Amino acid sequence: MKTIETIATVTKDGKITAQLALxxxxxxxxxxxxxxxxxxxxxxxxxxxxxxxKFSAYPVGLVSESLTFRREDLYAND
Incomplete structure (x- = not known):
């Protein structure tokens, strides 16, 4: 058994046409x-x-001025 989801066209005389996989x-x-x-x-x-x-936007600023998110700081080898 297969489940197929497709778009079908119904005519005024009640006939239905749908495209199926080959x-x-x-x-x-x-x-x-x-x-x-x-x-x-x-x-x-x-x-x-x-x-x-519509989404409200408001500035939140930095968490702390001492924090940076530079790549060098994030991936520093300690």
Whole structure:
């Protein structure tokens, strides 16, 4: 048994078309179809209408003026 996730097109007369991987031999198969409540186009439109997220930024400064994060200090051989 294989699980395949793909995008399918449904026509007005109720026919469904989907692209499958080429490793599946041609023939008739028993399949299970799960259809989302909304078409894919509506989902894309709703995502575009959302306002962008705003993150607050504030300066925190250095922990201590005596601390440095130079490469030489981090990888010093003691």
């Amino acid at each position: 490793d599946i031999p041609e023939g008739e198969y028993q399949v299970v179809i799960v259809i989302d409540e909304k078409p894919l186009v509506e989902k894309v439109e709703s995502k575009e209408k959302k306002a962008p997220l």
